Amino acid sequence: MIDDVLVIGAGIVGAACARTFAAAGLQVTVVERGAAAGGTSAAGEGNLLLSDKQPGAELVLAQYSATLWPDTVADLTAELPGTFPSVEFEQKGGLVVATTEPGAQPLLDFAARQSDSGVDARPISTAEALVLEPDLNPAITAAVHYPEDSQVQPTIAAEALLASARVRGVRVITNTRVTGPILSASGDLVGVQTSKGDLHAGHVVIAAGPWSGEVAAALGVNLPVKPRRGMVLVTTRMPHRVFHKVYDADYVGATLSSDAALQTSSVVESTASGTVLIGSSRQQVGFDNRFDVHVLAEIAAKALRLFPFLAGMSVMRAYGGFRPFMPDHMPLIGADPRLPGLWHATGHEGAGIGLALGTADIITALMTGDQPPIDPTPYSPARDSLAPFLDSDDAARLSDASAATADDTADQAAVSGGAA
Numbered sequence: 062m063i064d065d066v067l068v069i070g071a072g073i074v075g076a077a078c079a080r081t082f083a084a085a086g087l088q089v090t091v092v093e094r095g096a097a098a099g100g101t102s103a104a105g106e107g108n109l110l111l112s113d114k115q116p117g118a119e120l121v122l123a124q125y126s127a128t129l130w131p132d133t134v135a136d137l138t139a140e141l142p143g144t145f146p147s148v149e150f151e152q153k154g155g156l157v158v159a160t161t162e163p164g165a166q167p168l169l170d171f172a173a174r175q176s177d178s179g180v181d182a183r184p185i186s187t188a189e190a191l192v193l194e195p196d197l198n199p200a201i202t203a204a205v206h207y208p209e210d211s212q213v214q215p216t217i218a219a220e221a222l223l224a225s226a227r228v229r230g231v232r233v234i235t236n237t238r239v240t241g242p243i244l245s246a247s248g249d250l251v252g253v254q255t256s257k258g259d260l261h262a263g264h265v266v267i268a269a270g271p272w273s274g275e276v277a278a279a280l281g282v283n284l285p286v287k288p289r290r291g292m293v294l295v296t297t298r299m300p301h302r303v304f305h306k307v308y309d310a311d312y313v314g315a316t317l318s319s320d321a322a323l324q325t326s327s328v329v330e331s332t333a334s335g336t337v338l339i340g341s342s343r344q345q346v347g348f349d350n351r352f353d354v355h356v357l358a359e360i361a362a363k364a365l366r367l368f369p370f371l372a373g374m375s376v377m378r379a380y381g382g383f384r385p386f387m388p389d390h391m392p393l394i395g396a397d398p399r400l401p402g403l404w405h406a407t408g409h410e411g412a413g414i415g416l417a418l419g420t421a422d423i424i425t426a427l428m429t430g431d432q433p434p435i436d437p438t439p440y441s442p443a444r445d446s447l448a449p450f451l452d453s454d455d456a457a458r459l460s461d462a463s464a465a466t467a468d469d470t471a472d473q474a475a476v477s478g479g480a481a
Contacts, residue, residue: 064232
């Protein structure tokens with residue numbers, strides 16, 4: 062059997078892509094090295110955020126994706142059996158605060174730039190912040206309310222998108238590793254070798270999160286995606302005392318940093334079940350999944366700066382996961398010009414839950430020849446900002462392929478204009 066599209070990875074990005082491909086009439090198979098939704102998607106907090114995005118292409122993608130979630134959740138509810146668990150979509154908003162005097166003005170300046178880019182960012186007083194969050198530490202020095210921030214339960218959301226894809230005819234193969242490429246006589250990618258046999262397709266999409274670099278290498282392509290580890294504490298259930306996603310402004314700097322060393326910041330939010338999630342950390346340690354008590358202690362200590370009452374609460378568990386880190390801090394969405402037939406939907410780092418739906422729309426439009434909903438250029442695998450992170454030969458291949466694509470596009474436009 063030859064599919065139209067083979068998606069490698071059954072996390073939330075791969076699931077969203079598979080569902081959207083199928084909705085466009087394509088025949089799709091998803092192959093996953095482990096269990097569906099068992100990687101990065103299972104280790105996230107489910108954030109759908111605008112508040113942590115600086116003005117630019119990632120914010121544009123986040124804003125577009127945010128418009129898709131309400132209708133998608135409604136569609137999933139209608140499509141799936143009533144016994145399927147809720148994705149726990151909450152449009153609860155976010156509250157970002159500064160806890161030091163030096164941090165106050167940078168937070169307000171950042172919010173002003175976001176507001177200029179269309180984000181609903183509302184600077185508020187300490188008194189107003191305490192109305193939103195009565196248990197918040199009143200010693201904060203600045204606060205910004207972001208009504209557009211939302212949350213889902215990430216594992217259930219990924220599983221729901223995958224279940225919806227199955228309803229549309231998508232085949233899902235789990236516990237199967239991709240081991241090599243299948244190439245045509247002309248060198249195009251027309252499928253993959255796996256631990257359970259060959260799979261053939263007209264297009265192959267790598268949506269394997271932090272493992273995307275490994276998959277790309279198996280297919281003969283260099284991809285500078287690295288794992289960036291994060292850890293989260295989870296309290297026992299309690300009556301709701303945290304009503305928004307609340308975090309220290311330091312969190313924004315951590316998301317934008319390329320530092321491989323440990324970085325922690327205060328991020329606190331409740332779940333629908335009554336637990337409180339406490340993060341966050343960022344650290345490049347490869348795929349080392351050992352728990353680090355020092356990291357957990359630092360996360361807990363910083364959380365108390367926001368909500369002192371947490372000192373009396375019990376932690377029932379901690380978990381960690383790996384985010385797909387791109388060195389230029391931009392998702393990778395589109396065709397790889399070095400290997401015809403290969404596509405990428407990866408590199409979202411900690412924003413994959415929020416960006417999954419927009420990513421799926423973009424790559425589907427590019428693959429089917431439709432007009433993408435937003436400009437896809439900043440996310441292209443051929444973008445110039447990736448060149449410093451590739452070897453010279455690979456960078457040259459990308460540059461040449463990108464130039465050839467640009468020439469083809471110009472020629473097509475000229476022909477179209479002449480015909481008109």
